[in-house]
Each structure stands twice: as structure tokens, then as C-alpha cells.
Amino acid sequence: MRTAVRHHPSIEMLVLQSTPFCNLDCCYCYLPDRTSKRQMSQATLERTFERVFTSSFLSKHLTVLWHAGEPLVPGVAYYENAFATIDRLRPQGLAVTHSIQTNATLLNLRWIDFFRAHDVRVGVSIDGPADLNDRSRKTRVGGGSFEQAMRGIRLLQDNDYPFHVITVLTRESLSQPQRLFHFYAANGIGRLAFNVEEIEGVHTASSLSGNDVDREVREFYQTFMTLIEAHGAKIEVREFVSAFDAIANPSSVNYGNPLAEPLRTLSIGVNGEMGTFAPELLGYASERHGSLMFGNVHEHEIADILQDPRFIAVSNEIVHGLERCRASCQYFSVCLGGSPANKLFENGSFDSTETLFCRLSKKAVVDVVLAKMEREFNLAS
């Protein structure tokens, strides 16, 4: 049996594209098909979970992330049916956690009741104060989305429903850490993740490309961290905690790199197409390998992915890329090879090394957090 998989993989996160459509049209979006109003049929959904739940790649817990489009577009009734199907098929002893990453513009009380009934974890995408947010996060007619997103956030808060926020950092926001900090603090946002504006798919140029951006990003993280400390604010920043864990905890390396290991993240597209590694690869092809989808739930078992010749070629190329990172990068022990999807989109191949993403989301963060820890321990770097 020819396979690039070295260890028995385990599906930890299932990313489902209930629709590729998004009611917003953010200027940095990587989704190639976000004007399509298709929805994943209940038949595709059912077949997906039949495949996943009967595969040998399950562990005791599965996170289902509804993503790769605006997941609230299909409406509450769609998810009531979907969740009932999933619950009917779910094997005993398997815990399933649902997560939704939303722009929050379509939230209403019915959604919040639904979230509460199913303990859905909610992430809201908003880029800070109105002018920063609306610069990139636009409606379909080109207007700003800030007021609608904040209405959704207020609804969550008024109903005591927990959520976290993902903010995309652009060149414009890098120079305004104070305004961003005060925005989160003033609006009671205590859990936060920063995604840098990446070069991915149809978004082929980032405002963060160019000279001096590494220094600016470090200054941004440093200033933001200083503001948290100075104000005694209880704001969790995913990047800081992740770096802290990676630096402080030697065993964190055992978790590996879910973005580079087959099947740990399994992505199912709206028509049942199957992909793995990163969901950003949904709907994409590479010059060298062709389509980066490795089958379809209507025709293939999950195990078939591991036998797909294109998967084997891609997986081998990813492994080679990781080895090159290991050999050339002193951050490897805390990064573990970064994101193969970014390598492909930025450098044209999975076996390349440094990307904008790893410079700004990994190295810069590690530098700032490590320096903070050294200061606390009175260690000169």
C-alpha cells in the first residue's frame, strides 16, 4: 500500500462548507466561489457523517467547524435538520462540538437560542473600530459592515452568550494598536485572535507585503501586550497564549502541526468534495498536482483519500517542506513547519519554506512573547 502517512491519522476537526456564499465581500477574502448561493444538501451532509462516523480515523472527540462561506446564510432551520441528522448518526461515546465562524451580521435571537441549545462555540469576525473594519469588510453593495456586526455582538452580549473575535490585521491597523485595544476593552471583547492579511487563493496581494512590515508587526504585538499589562485588562490573545505554550511547555511539541498532518483537519466542500490539511485549499488546484480535492463523499470512503495519488504526492511534498523548515529555521521547534496552504499560495509549492504568514504570525509573535518571558526571568537575550 503506497501512502505518505507515517502514523495512524485521527480526524480532529471537520470543516463543513454549508454554503460558499457570503453576504459580505471582504477585500482580503480567499474564497473563490463566494458569490455562489449553493448549499450543502442534506443528502451530502448525511453521507459525509456516514463516512466520517464509520471511518477508522475517529478519536473520542470531533470538532465540527462550519466555515468557508458565511455559515449563517442557510438559516436556523437548515442547521436544526443538520444537527438532528448528525446526532442520529453519531456513534455512542463520541463527543461532537460544533463551532461557527461568522460575520455576525445575520444574528438574531433565534440563532442564539439555537447556539445555546447545542452549545455551539461562536467566533465573530470584526476588524476593530468602524473605519478600520469597513475599509476591508464590505457589504455586497460596497458599504461598511461594522454596524451590522456590532449589532450581532451586542445581541450575543445582551444574551450572555460567549464568543471570541478574529481580527484581520492589515497595514492600516498595524499602526493603531491603541485604537484596537481600546475598541476591544470598551466593547467587552475578552477573547481575541489576530489573523494577518494573508496571500491566499484569489487574494493574491497583501497590504502587509513589503519592507519594514516585520518590524511594524512586532511593534504592534509589543504595544498591544504592553497595553494589556498597563490596563490590567483580561484579554486573551490566541497568538500570545499559543506562543507562551510553545515556549514554556516542552511537551507542546507532541501536539504536532494539524495543518500539515493528513486528516487531522478534514474539509468537506458544498458538493461533498473532500480535502485535508487546510480548509483554504477547498476549491483550489496547484499547477503541479491539479485539484487539491481528493475524492467526494458520494463516491469515496475517507480512507480512500490516503490512497489518492494526488494526495500522496501532495503529502510527500508537504513532508519535504517540513524537513526543509526543520533544517533551515531556528523557530521550527515552536512552529513545526507552519501552514502548507500558505506555502503553496505564496511560494507556488508545498515544499517551500518561509512565508509572510510564518514571519508575521509565528516568528514575530514568538519574538515578542519570548522577550517578555526573558524580561520576567531577568534573562538578557
Added chain:
Amino acid sequence: MKSARKILFATCSLAVRRLAWLSATVTVLGWVWPAFPSTPETAKDQVPALKSIPDRISAVREHIAQDGEGAAKTVFYRLSQFFNFPNFPNFNNSNFNNFPNFPNFPKF
């Protein structure tokens, strides 16, 4: 005339000897001098080689290990609190259950 030649010879021989000593002194100084900074500013400019990231991480981990046990882990405890990381190292705990991908799925 003979005494004048003697005086001239003595003078030349003294000059040659002094020149030889001077050359030797300059040579020795040339060997020794580069070990010292030419100016105080140059000394300031000389920075020790930067430690590598793995070395710096190792040093931090060593200090965490030496930072006492339990509540005595004062620096580490303060850092954990600062990063809102209260139950380290049991990372997958209820304090973080609203981060669906937290901390190991860095992007979505």
C-alpha cells in the same frame, strides 16, 4: 681626523641601535594593540553574539523549571496569569472552550 671618524662611527652606531629598538617596539606594539579598542566608542559598538532562538527558549525553560513548585512558581505564575493561562499545563480545559481551534489551529 681619526677622532672625528670615531665620533661619526659612534653616532651612527647609536642611531642604528636606537632605530632597531624603535622598530622592535613598534612591532611588539603592533601585535598587542589590536586586542584593545582604539576608542571608547568602538568598545560600546561591540555587542556579544546574539543567542539563537532555541538557546533562548532553553534558558527560559530552565528558569521555569527552577522557579519553585506550585504557588512558589512566582514568575511563571505571574506570566501564566498575564497570558490568561490559569491552568497550565492542562491546556485543554474549560477556560478555553470557546476557542474552537485554540491554540493549535492558528488561522480559522
